[in-house]
Amino acid sequence: MLKIVVVGNGMVGHHYVEQLAAADVEAHITVIGGEDRPAYDRVHLSEFFSGRTPEDLALTTQEHYQELGVEAHFGDAVASIDRDKKTVSTVNGKQFAYDKLVLATGSYPFVPPVKGNDHESCLVYRTIDDLDNIQAQAQGSKVGVVVGGGLLGLECANAVKNLGLETHVVEFAPGLMGVQLDAGGSAMLRRKIEALDVKVHTSKATQVIEANADGDSRLIMRFADGSSLATDMIVFSAGIRPFDQLARDCDLKVGERGGIEVDQQCKTSDNNIFAIGECALFDGRIFGLVAPGYRMAEVAASQLGHDSTTFQGADMSTKLKLLGVDVGSIGDAHGSEAGAVAYTFSDERIDVYKRLIVSADGRNLLGAVLVGDCSDYDTLLQYFLNGIALPTDPQTLILPYNAGGAPALGAAALPATATICSCHNVSKGDIVTAMDAGYCSLGEVKAETAASTGCGGCAALLKSIVDDELTSRGLEVNKAMCEHFNLTRQEMFHIIKVESIKSFAELIEKHGSGRGCEICKPTAASILASLWNDYVLEEKHVGLQDTNDTFLANMQKNGTYSIVPRIAGGEITPDKLIVLGQVAKKYKLYTKITGGQRIDLFGARVQHLPAIWQELIEAGFETGHAYGKALRTVKSCVGSTWCRYGVQDSVAMALYIENRYKGLRSPHKLKSAVSGCTRECAEAQSKDFGVIATENGWNLFVGGNGGMKPRHADLFATDLDDETLIKYIDRFLMFYVRTADRLQRTSVWMSNLEGGLEYLQQVIIEDSLGIGAELEEQMNNIVDTYQCEWKTTIEDPEKLKRFRQFVNSKAEDRDIIFVEERGQPRPATEEERIKILALSA
Amino acid sequence: MITALNTTEPKIIPLCGQSDLIPNSGICAAVGDQQIAIFFLPDETPQVYAIDNWDPIGKANVLARGIVGDVDGRLVVASPLYKQHFDLITGECLEDDQVSVATYSVTLLANQVQLSL
Numbered sequence: 001m002l003k004i005v006v007v008g009n010g011m012v013g014h015h016y017v018e019q020l021a022a023a024d025v026e027a028h029i030t031v032i033g034g035e036d037r038p039a040y041d042r043v044h045l046s047e048f049f050s051g052r053t054p055e056d057l058a059l060t061t062q063e064h065y066q067e068l069g070v071e072a073h074f075g076d077a078v079a080s081i082d083r084d085k086k087t088v089s090t091v092n093g094k095q096f097a098y099d100k101l102v103l104a105t106g107s108y109p110f111v112p113p114v115k116g117n118d119h120e121s122c123l124v125y126r127t128i129d130d131l132d133n134i135q136a137q138a139q140g141s142k143v144g145v146v147v148g149g150g151l152l153g154l155e156c157a158n159a160v161k162n163l164g165l166e167t168h169v170v171e172f173a174p175g176l177m178g179v180q181l182d183a184g185g186s187a188m189l190r191r192k193i194e195a196l197d198v199k200v201h202t203s204k205a206t207q208v209i210e211a212n213a214d215g216d217s218r219l220i221m222r223f224a225d226g227s228s229l230a231t232d233m234i235v236f237s238a239g240i241r242p243f244d245q246l247a248r249d250c251d252l253k254v255g256e257r258g259g260i261e262v263d264q265q266c267k268t269s270d271n272n273i274f275a276i277g278e279c280a281l282f283d284g285r286i287f288g289l290v291a292p293g294y295r296m297a298e299v300a301a302s303q304l305g306h307d308s309t310t311f312q313g314a315d316m317s318t319k320l321k322l323l324g325v326d327v328g329s330i331g332d333a334h335g336s337e338a339g340a341v342a343y344t345f346s347d348e349r350i351d352v353y354k355r356l357i358v359s360a361d362g363r364n365l366l367g368a369v370l371v372g373d374c375s376d377y378d379t380l381l382q383y384f385l386n387g388i389a390l391p392t393d394p395q396t397l398i399l400p401y402n403a404g405g406a407p408a409l410g411a412a413a414l415p416a417t418a419t420i421c422s423c424h425n426v427s428k429g430d431i432v433t434a435m436d437a438g439y440c441s442l443g444e445v446k447a448e449t450a451a452s453t454g455c456g457g458c459a460a461l462l463k464s465i466v467d468d469e470l471t472s473r474g475l476e477v478n479k480a481m482c483e484h485f486n487l488t489r490q491e492m493f494h495i496i497k498v499e500s501i502k503s504f505a506e507l508i509e510k511h512g513s514g515r516g517c518e519i520c521k522p523t524a525a526s527i528l529a530s531l532w533n534d535y536v537l538e539e540k541h542v543g544l545q546d547t548n549d550t551f552l553a554n555m556q557k558n559g560t561y562s563i564v565p566r567i568a569g570g571e572i573t574p575d576k577l578i579v580l581g582q583v584a585k586k587y588k589l590y591t592k593i594t595g596g597q598r599i600d601l602f603g604a605r606v607q608h609l610p611a612i613w614q615e616l617i618e619a620g621f622e623t624g625h626a627y628g629k630a631l632r633t634v635k636s637c638v639g640s641t642w643c644r645y646g647v648q649d650s651v652a653m654a655l656y657i658e659n660r661y662k663g664l665r666s667p668h669k670l671k672s673a674v675s676g677c678t679r680e681c682a683e684a685q686s687k688d689f690g691v692i693a694t695e696n697g698w699n700l701f702v703g704g705n706g707g708m709k710p711r712h713a714d715l716f717a718t719d720l721d722d723e724t725l726i727k728y729i730d731r732f733l734m735f736y737v738r739t740a741d742r743l744q745r746t747s748v749w750m751s752n753l754e755g756g757l758e759y760l761q762q763v764i765i766e767d768s769l770g771i772g773a774e775l776e777e778q779m780n781n782i783v784d785t786y787q788c789e790w791k792t793t794i795e796d797p798e799k800l801k802r803f804r805q806f807v808n809s810k811a812e813d814r815d816i817i818f819v820e821e822r823g824q825p826r827p828a829t830e831e832e833r834i835k836i837l838a839l840s841a
Numbered sequence: 842m843i844t845a846l847n848t849t850e851p852k853i854i855p856l857c858g859q860s861d862l863i864p865n866s867g868i869c870a871a872v873g874d875q876q877i878a879i880f881f882l883p884d885e886t887p888q889v890y891a892i893d894n895w896d897p898i899g900k901a902n903v904l905a906r907g908i909v910g911d912v913d914g915r916l917v918v919a920s921p922l923y924k925q926h927f928d929l930i931t932g933e934c935l936e937d938d939q940v941s942v943a944t945y946s947v948t949l950l951a952n953q954v955q956l957s958l
């Protein structure tokens with residue numbers, strides 16, 4: 001039988017083995033891996049620090065190889081190759097004979113030859129073992145330096161920062177990510193990264209690293225320009241070098257600057273030896289990404305079968321999130337082709353930079369750089385990879401949508417040859433073929449084609465293609481919310497309303513299956529509340545609610561709760577402030593001013609909640625619904641009453657709005673603000689609905705969002721009088737409650753709304769659907785039936801039974817332990833808790 | 842944090858009355874230092890289930906305050922902290938097979954919930 005030996009069990013070596021196994025080639029495969037463990041996902045290596053274990057990252061196991069009939073040896077590297085005898089020998093003295101040899105040795109991190117680079121706090125970032133070392137070193141460290149401001153260096157800086165260290169990036173070149181970005185993109189990236197508190201030092205050549213015997217830090221780095229930097233640890237991420245020593249020693253052809261030379265079949269200068277992945281040099285280039293490596297593995301494996309394929313080089317476009325900053329680079333980012341024309345869009349207010357490089361005739365996209373906003377990446381990549389003719393004004397591709405930007409290239413517009421997943425080389429045609437063969441759900445398509453199972457960068461595009469195909473086949477797109485209901489939230493809302501369903505039991509009996517879960521139950525509870533405004537602790541609703549809704553407070557990490565009384569508009573009397581202080585003192589609560597202009601009291605034990613609320617209610621407070629998918633706060637500025645610029649009474653309006661909509665249950669939380677003039681001190685444009693005073697009345701903004709994906713609100717209507725303002729808000733909110741998906745903020749809902757802002761204006765201002773009056777009536781109904789849930793609760797002894805720590809004892813939960821910090825209690829850490837419990841035992 | 846229940850022979854401990862239970866939801870009872878989450882599912886047989894109240898992932902005594910339901914037909918409670926599911930019958934965590942919580946044998950007899958050890 002043909003003997004194949006694969007040296008190196010990294011991502012590419014493993015892919016090769018899988019290809020061969022799938023191809024049914026009669027062969028005995030031996031794998032020799034230098035690392036102690038079988039292949040793992042190096043691309044997602046950094047997730048090790050966010051809790052993914054080596055097992056999670058593993059791509060295969062010894063057992064899996066056994067099942068495939070592959071002989072695998074780990075933790076022993078190949079030391080030499082004897083091309084005449086066709087054998088390899090390992091460091092541990094084992095020998096293996098081969099007919100075909102595959103070198104998949106990958107590469108190693110380049111450590112610049114700086115004196116002192118061998119200090120034990122100088123590390124690299126490539127393997128799981130490296131990450132173990134970094135984690136161990138970080139333990140006693142305050143400051144960490146990453147040498148190298150390229151792609152990997154910045155990923156590494158993110159890890160160092162997440163380990164809690166003051167983080168510096170030292171780069172030899174004048175800019176960050178010089179390979180992928182042009183100067184403008186690089187400068188924008190730098191600004192964004194510095195804003196995250198990572199210190200960037202460019203044009204710095206490290207000359208020596210000295211141990212710092214008696215200083216605060218362990219090391220001092222000295223630079224060529226005379227400056228220096230004190231640090232506790234250094235991670236080198238200054239590029240990679242191919243592992244090609246084996247090839248050199250047996251006189252295979254290698255490139256001038258390293259790399260084992262291969263041809264289109266991935267053959268080296270010896271007909272029986274292949275090289276694939278990051279150790280291979282093709283056409284003078286090394287491809288430092290996994291997708292080209294996989295292509296090489298497929299090509300090399302195909303040489304042993306019937307239909308051999310060839311390697312033609314690969315696209316090196318990349319999209320990634322570095323330190324939370326979106327960065328994308330497509331094709332020739334530097335515009336080096338003769339006659340190329342560049343378009344640049346830069347918005348320093350929101351730190352977005354986009355650049356297009358277009359061919360001299362304006363027809364084709366040659367390259368693109370995106371920093372701060374990668375939403376155009378998929379579309380641009382498709383233009384680039386498939387040579388799709390550009391629109392007459394290519395700049396529209398990178399302009400903001402409302403400035404006349406072109407819409408994204410829809411799934412339907414892509415040709416069948418379009419590569420959708422570059423990790424696994426899946427084209428749109430492959431996806432359509434899989435669906436033709438009956439694999440129709442997203443999960444099935446993924447399993448069948450492997451699309452979107454690599455870096456995950458193509459997930460959104462894959463989903464839109466699958467959805468588009470399903471629709472064009474007249475099939476339903478599965479939008480079921482969970483295994484119990486084959487309905488969207490919108491459909492559920494409709495059913496509950498039309499059939500006047502009043503309980504979850506009735507709903508699941510008629511329209512669902514099973515017993516429900518933590519997804520459908522709270523969704524149904526929220527709809528029942530939006531429609532009928534029942535008291536949420538009715539016996540039939542209790543089990544449906546998240547703990548926050550059940551206990552009318554927000555659960556914290558140690559099982560205690562926080563309490564947020566409503567402080568409408570942020571306005572509070574001195575007497576009420578005093579009460580908050582007194583209550584907090586009495587029940588030993590931590591107090592903090594929130595980002596929503598009110599005061600949060602943290603650390604209340606469940607059994608104290610009713611007593612605390614009793615006192616708060618007596619002082620005139622109401623619940624703030626901080627626990628609910630409901631109206632939260634309406635922020636205000638002082639407005640015309642005090643402020644010399646104010647043109648309307650913004651506080652009074654904020655109070656009116658907050659009191660009108662308090663208690664309204666919605667698909668997600670709702671926030672609002674009212675500013676007294678265009679200076680906008682209340683930040684109304686970052687809210688779900690915001691109001692800004694004008695000389696003549698009020699401007700209404702909708703669809704704003706802070707949080708994970710901030711969005712500026714859209715101007716919806718101008719110069720409204722009080723009555724019209726409220727009418728529009730009533731309609732807007734009720735229309736949102738009716739039609740949005742579960743956990744969809746207004747911003748996302750609006751972006752998904754077909755027809756967008758204009759459509760919304762037609763529905764609400766022009767009443768194009770003729771539902772205006774109905775929406776208002778529904779809102780009035782909710783406003784009229786408002787009750788403070790806490791007031792209702794403390795008046796009902798039956799309901800109070802729920803607020804017992806134990807049904808059979810008055811004892812306290814002894815695992816809830818606080819320690820004092822800055823004069824206030826805070827939850828003990830896990831270590832502190834265990835120590836304190838041990839002492840008290 | 843949780844000491845094993847030291848008992849040598851089987852015994853029955855009354856925990857609470859049926860009226861203390863909340864339909865389709867949980868409550869918590871103390872047995873020594875042990876906290877036991879008891880779930881009352883009136884439409885199932887049996888009607889009561891008991892597991893540790895300690896959430897080994899969230900590291901707090903909160904499981905009694907989770908939402909109950911089923912996943913692929915298995916009765917579960919979802920932790921209110923990070924939403925992992927625990928099987929009410931076996932105590933297994935559905936998201937992580939390395940993690941499970943203790944289960945207890947409880948019965949609802951003559952309007953009383955009893956724990957047998």
Ligand code: SRM
Pocket residue numbers: 554555556562563564592593594595596597598599600626632633669671686687704705706707708709745
């Ligand atoms: C207490 C507070 C932080 C503070 O100390 O200031 C806070 C605390 C929490 N926020 Fe917030 N947010 C607080 C103001 C904000 C703000 C600022 C604001 O409202 O002006 C924002 C950005 C504005 C926005 O929402 O558009 C904010 C955006 C979020 C988000 C992201 C929402 C998004 O659409 O991306 C979440 C997560 C979620 O809701 O899914 C969140 C979730 C949470 C949760 C519920 C997380 C959790 O499940 O434990 C925290 C509950 C704390 C508690 O127990 O009370 N919090 N959170 C603030 C309470 C304000 C209040 O008085 O009610």
Ligand SMILES: Cc1cc2nc3c(=O)[nH]c(=O)nc-3n(C[C@H](O)[C@H](O)[C@H](O)COP(=O)(O)OP(=O)(O)OC[C@H]3O[C@@H](n4cnc5c(N)ncnc54)[C@H](O)[C@@H]3O)c2cc1C
Pocket residue numbers: 007008009010011012013014032033034035042043044045046076077078079104105106107125126127152155243246276277278279287288289290291293320455
């Ligand atoms: C932190 C990080 C993030 C990355 N992110 C991305 C990304 O987002 N997208 C992307 O496309 N790529 C990314 N990469 C690059 C990607 O991981 C590599 O392109 C890919 O792993 C190359 O695979 P390989 O099999 O050629 O080499 P490797 O994965 O390096 O595997 C080579 C293996 O061979 C072993 N070996 C070497 N010499 C011998 C010997 N003599 N005997 C036996 N065994 C030997 C090595 O120990 C190693 O285990 C990232 C890399 C890192 C480190």
Ligand code: SF4
Pocket residue numbers: none
């Ligand atoms: S930002 Fe909000 S959600 Fe995040 S930790 Fe702070 S309070 Fe909690």
Ligand code: FES
Pocket residue numbers: 420421422423424451452453454455456457458459
């Ligand atoms: S492009 Fe990486 S998974 Fe598809």
